[in-house]
Every structure is written in C-alpha cells, then in structure tokens.
Amino acid sequence: NAGVMQNPRHLVRRRGQEARLRCSPMKGHSHVYWYRQLPEEGLKFMVYLQKENIIDESGMPKERFSAEFPKEGPSILRIQQVVRGDSAAYFCASSPQPNTGELFFGEGSRLTVL
Amino acid sequence: AQSVTQLGSHVSVSEGALVLLRCNYSSSVPPYLFWYVQYPNQGLQLLLKYTTGATLVKGINGFEAEFKKSETSFHLTKPSAHMSDAAEYFCAVSENTGFQKLVFGTGTRLLVSP
Numbered sequence: 001n002a003g004v005m006q007n008p009r010h011l012v013r014r015r016g017q018e019a020r021l022r023c024s025p026m027k028g029h030s031h032v033y034w035y036r037q038l039p040e041e042g043l044k045f046m047v048y049l050q051k052e053n054i055i056d057e058s059g060m061p062k063e064r065f066s067a068e069f070p071k072e073g074p075s076i077l078r079i080q081q082v083v084r085g086d087s088a089a090y091f092c093a094s095s096p097q098p099n100t101g102e103l104f105f106g107e108g109s110r111l112t113v114l
Numbered sequence: 115a116q117s118v119t120q121l122g123s124h125v126s127v128s129e130g131a132l133v134l135l136r137c138n139y140s141s142s143v144p145p146y147l148f149w150y151v152q153y154p155n156q157g158l159q160l161l162l163k164y165t166t167g168a169t170l171v172k173g174i175n176g177f178e179a180e181f182k183k184s185e186t187s188f189h190l191t192k193p194s195a196h197m198s199d200a201a202e203y204f205c206a207v208s209e210n211t212g213f214q215k216l217v218f219g220t221g222t223r224l225l226v227s228p
Contacts, residue, residue, distance in 0.1 A: 004157055015169035032216055041202065042118065043158075055215065091158070098214060101146065101165060105157035 002027070004106035005074075006092050012112045019079040019086070021109045025094030025095060032075045034067060037089040049075060082113045116141045116207045119141035126228050133177075133192040135222050137205035140186065143177070146208040147188040149179055149214065151202045164188065175199070200226045 005024040013019050025032050030051050035043040044058040049056040049069040060067065064082075079086055089110050093103035122192055144228040149161040162173025169181040175198075179190045188205060202223045206216040 031214075035216075038219075040220065042220045043216070044218070045208075045215045048214045059215070066200075093158075095214075099209070101148065101163045101212075102160045103158075103216070105150075105152075105159070107155065107157045 002090050004092055004094050004104050006090075006106035007111060009107065009113070010110050012114065013082050014114050016081050017081055019082050021077040021079075021090050021092075021095075021111070023077070023106060024094030025045055025092075026096075029052050029094035029097055029104070031095045032069050033079050033093045033095075034075075035092065036089040036095065037106075037108075038089070041066040041112040043091060046077075079084050079111075082111070084113045087111055087113045116119045116217045117143070118205050118207050118217055118219035120203075120205050120222050122222055123220065124223045125226070126225040126227065127195045129197055130194050133190070133199065133224065135190040135194045135203050135205075135224065137179075137184055137188045137219060138191065139188060139205075144202060145181075145188075146149055147179075147181060148207060148208070149173065149177070149188075149190050150218075151201050152204065152221075158204060189194040190197045195224075195226050197226050197228065200224055 036058040037043045046060045047067045048056040064077045064080045089108045091108045093105045117140045147164045150158040152158045160169045164171045164181045172178045202207045202221045205219045206223045
C-alpha cells in the first residue's frame with residue numbers, strides 16, 4: 001500500500017537548466033497538490049490538479065513554472081530556466097476527493113540550483 | 115489573508131514530560147486548522163484537524179489540540195512524551211472550505227531525550 005511517491009528525492013541543476021519533478025499519488029487518489037517550502041519558511045500552496053485538469057494554480061509563479069497531471073502517469077512539476085531562488089523542497093500531496101481536510105504528502109523533492 | 119505562527123523552531127522535552135507546541139493563526143474568516151507531523155524520511159501526515167464543532171480535538175498517538183478563538187490559538191499537547199514522538203510538527207490553516215490550500219507555519223522540531 002504505497003504512499004505518495006516523489007522522484008527524484010534530490011535534484012541538482014545549474015542556472016538556466018530545466019527541472020522536472022514527478023509525483024505518483026496514492027492508489028485511488030485523483031486529486032494532486034503541489035507545495036513548495038523555501039528555506040526558513042512554511043510550505044506554500046502552488047497548484048491543485050485533477051486528472052487532465054488544473055483546478056487552482058493561484059500559487060504558481062506566472063513564468064517558468066508549469067504542472068500537469070495526465071490521464072496516464074504521474075503528475076509533473078516543470079521548472080524551466082531555473083534560478084537560484086528556485087532552490088527549495090517541493091512537496092506533492094494527494095487525496096481521494098476534495099474537501100476532506102486530509103492531504104497525504106510525499107517525502108518531497110529537494111531542488112538545488114547551483 | 116490567513117497566516118500561521120509557530121513559536122519555537124525547536125522544543126526539547128524529556129521522555130514522559132508534557133509536550134506543548136504552540137500555534138497562533140490569523141484569519142479573517144472562521145478558520146479550519148490542522149496539525150501535521152513529519153517523521154524522519156517520511157511525508158507529512160495528518161495528526162488532527164478542527165473544522166467545526168467541539169473545540170478540543172483529539173488526534174492520533176495521544177495528541178490533542180484546543181481551538182481558542184479569543185486567543186487565536188491552536189496549541190498541540192500530549193500529556194507524556196515518547197521517544198517515537200521525535201519529529202517535525204506543522205500547524206496549518208485552510209484558506210478555503212475546500213481545504214486544498216493550506217497555509218503552513220515554519221514547523222517545530224520536537225526533540226525527546228531519555
């Protein structure tokens with residue numbers, strides 16, 4: 001009974017490169033959420049997706065960041081042309097349905113931009 | 115906008131002692147409040163939540179929290195600490211009734227000594 005799986009756990013990129021973070025939700029969960037934790041800060045909401053739909057992306061930076069949750073396969077958070085300020089821990093969470101008040105989180109992916 | 119303040123980035127207690135982790139929130143609407151815990155090398159998991167009803171909420175592993183509107187607080191307590199309680203604890207408030215957009219505090223690391 002696997003939990004939320006995120007990979008890679010650690011990713012190092014140079015400025016200007018692209019970062020792709022993957023998240024496989026728990027079995028039976030069709031709602032996925034991405035959160036970001038910058039150093040010395042709390043987790044902050046980025047985006048909420050259902051299969052093939054972005055429901056709420058109000059927390060996503062307007063440029064360079066995108067997210068998808070295709071019909072088949074994991075959810076992907078993509079960061080183009082990374083900058084040092086993108087260095088953070090990115091957490092994915094899932095839930096079987098919305099409005100339950102319980103999110104199941106993965107261990108996070110730590111991105112370091114050199 | 116909602117916000118959460120967790121006093122003390124680290125709290126140390128002896129095994130068997132009372133655990134008290136503080137959380138204060140700011141919200142312009144009736145808040146929905148959560149405590150999550152992150153054990154080493156694991157994702158965050160829900161400890162307990164307050165949405166409506168009884169202000170004293172019981173969670174897993176003997177933890178409980180009390181919603182005090184007059185103090186805008188939601189402190190987490192456990193009467194007797196166990197070594198296995200050593201973890202990082204995050205308080206969060208929901209920005210909406212859908213509970214998808216959580217605003218987290220910066221976390222408190224609980225250290226338990228024998």
